[in-house]
Amino acid sequence: MNPVSDEDLVLYHYRDGLPRERLAEIEDALFRDDGLRRRYERLRGELNAAGGAFAVDTPDAGFEARIWRGVRRDLPREPVGARIARWLSPRENGRLALAFTVLAALALGYLLGRTGDSPTPATVAQAPLLERDAGSRVLASYLAQHLETTERALMLAANGDGDDDTARELAQQLVASNRMYASAAQRANRPQLAAFLRELEPVLIELAHDDAGLDPAELRESIRERDLPFKARAAAALARQDLAPATQSL
Amino acid sequence: MSEGERQWIAAARRGDQNAFRRLVELHARSLYPVCVRILGDPALAEDAVQETLINAHRALDRFDGRSSFGTWLHRIAVNAALGLRRSRHPEREAPASDDDESPYAVVADTAPEPAELASGAQLGSSLANALDELTTLERTAFVLRHLEQYPLEDIASALESNVNACKQAIFRAVRKLRTALAPWRVEA
Numbered sequence: 001m002n003p004v005s006d007e008d009l010v011l012y013h014y015r016d017g018l019p020r021e022r023l024a025e026i027e028d029a030l031f032r033d034d035g036l037r038r039r040y041e042r043l044r045g046e047l048n049a050a051g052g053a054f055a056v057d058t059p060d061a062g063f064e065a066r067i068w069r070g071v072r073r074d075l076p077r078e079p080v081g082a083r084i085a086r087w088l089s090p091r092e093n094g095r096l097a098l099a100f101t102v103l104a105a106l107a108l109g110y111l112l113g114r115t116g117d118s119p120t121p122a123t124v125a126q127a128p129l130l131e132r133d134a135g136s137r138v139l140a141s142y143l144a145q146h147l148e149t150t151e152r153a154l155m156l157a158a159n160g161d162g163d164d165d166t167a168r169e170l171a172q173q174l175v176a177s178n179r180m181y182a183s184a185a186q187r188a189n190r191p192q193l194a195a196f197l198r199e200l201e202p203v204l205i206e207l208a209h210d211d212a213g214l215d216p217a218e219l220r221e222s223i224r225e226r227d228l229p230f231k232a233r234a235a236a237a238l239a240r241q242d243l244a245p246a247t248q249s250l
Numbered sequence: 251m252s253e254g255e256r257q258w259i260a261a262a263r264r265g266d267q268n269a270f271r272r273l274v275e276l277h278a279r280s281l282y283p284v285c286v287r288i289l290g291d292p293a294l295a296e297d298a299v300q301e302t303l304i305n306a307h308r309a310l311d312r313f314d315g316r317s318s319f320g321t322w323l324h325r326i327a328v329n330a331a332l333g334l335r336r337s338r339h340p341e342r343e344a345p346a347s348d349d350d351e352s353p354y355a356v357v358a359d360t361a362p363e364p365a366e367l368a369s370g371a372q373l374g375s376s377l378a379n380a381l382d383e384l385t386t387l388e389r390t391a392f393v394l395r396h397l398e399q400y401p402l403e404d405i406a407s408a409l410e411s412n413v414n415a416c417k418q419a420i421f422r423a424v425r426k427l428r429t430a431l432a433p434w435r436v437e438a
Contacts, residue, residue: 017413
């Protein structure tokens with residue numbers, strides 16, 4: 001048998017790059033030869049130590065978000081067909097259903113406003129938000145959800161803890177429906193709520209587009225100064241109360 | 251590969267960015283170690299992961315599903331890291347010859363004092379110096395064989411080289427690393 005070199009031992013260690021017969025020869029020699037076995041054990045120890053020099057620290061929690069930000073900048077613009085397909089996907093059906101429900105509730109509110117008995121101003125002022133029918137209750141429930149999600153997006157943006165992508169994604173979902181809720185609140189004679197929702201719109205638009213005008217730090221400051229997350233939480237709480245048979249106004 | 255991943259790949263091919271984002275979130279972290287090991291620089295490794303995923307997005311139509319999506323990405327990551335290393339360290343391209351100075355010559359100059367040996371304080375820096383001495387081919391071949399368990403055939407393919415050249419690169423890398431460890435060697 002040919003003498004076993006260090007190179008042979010390296011390839012034997014990886015079980016790669018040697019013919020099967022040579023591997024068997026080395027295996028046999030290691031069994032019989034104490035000196036060779038010591039050489040191999042030393043090589044193994046040194047390879048392990050050398051491998052330790054390549055130890056890698058785990059990336060921090062914001063790693064994926066940073067990577068995605070960089071990747072997204074280089075991706076081609078999403079085709080319209082893909083966006084429609086996304087809306088029709090099972091995951092997005094809930095969002096689609098919500099939009100239809102809101103539209104249906106708005107239409108219902110519009111019809112009731114035209115054909116129903118006209119309430120006196122005092123009745124409207126005391127009435128819970130859109131409590132006139134079941135459709136309105138559904139709308140109030142969605143409005144509460146909308147405001148809670150808005151609060152979450154605002155909190156993420158205001159904290160600036162690196163999860164800007166999540167805030168942006170949430171804002172993108174909220175922008176389209178926010179205007180509808182503002183109209184619904186106006187029709188339900190809730191001018192303060194409608195005004196608050198209209199106040200939110202430019203903020204959500206800024207949040208939804210990272211290439212929008214405001215610097216992220218300015219936007220953060222503006223959200224904090226105007227106490228928008230707290231206001232959104234308060235409005236959501238009131239909308240939830242409106243689902244109960246109580247009279248409360250924003 | 252899970253059904254969800256399959257669906258995200260199909261949707262990403264149609265241009266759905268959200269689907270591709272899911273794939274990024276699923277795989278980016280697992281691509282990072284090999285990039286750090288090849289590049290030796292965490293910040294550059296992040297750039298390499300990013301480049302990997304951009305390249306993967308462009309090549310999605312060429313993913314044929316014969317390997318897992320993670321394996322496919324891993325190979326793209328090796329190429330991205332290698333490309334980045336070559337562009338940053340062109341001086342490390344020249345393959346070292348087997349007839350270079352004696353591997354133990356370096357040790358003679360840098361041999362640690364007994365106290366340092368006892369504490370092992372110099373071991374890390376000695377290994378780090380040895381890693382710096384490796385050419386791109388030696389370092390990548392060793393990383394792929396020893397740490398990423400690539401077969402030699404695949405290493406040759408990744409490095410656009412041949413199996414024998416990769417073997418020689420691994421032998422040189424091992425020799426240099428063992429030389430750095432020689433002062434700490436305890437004879438049985």
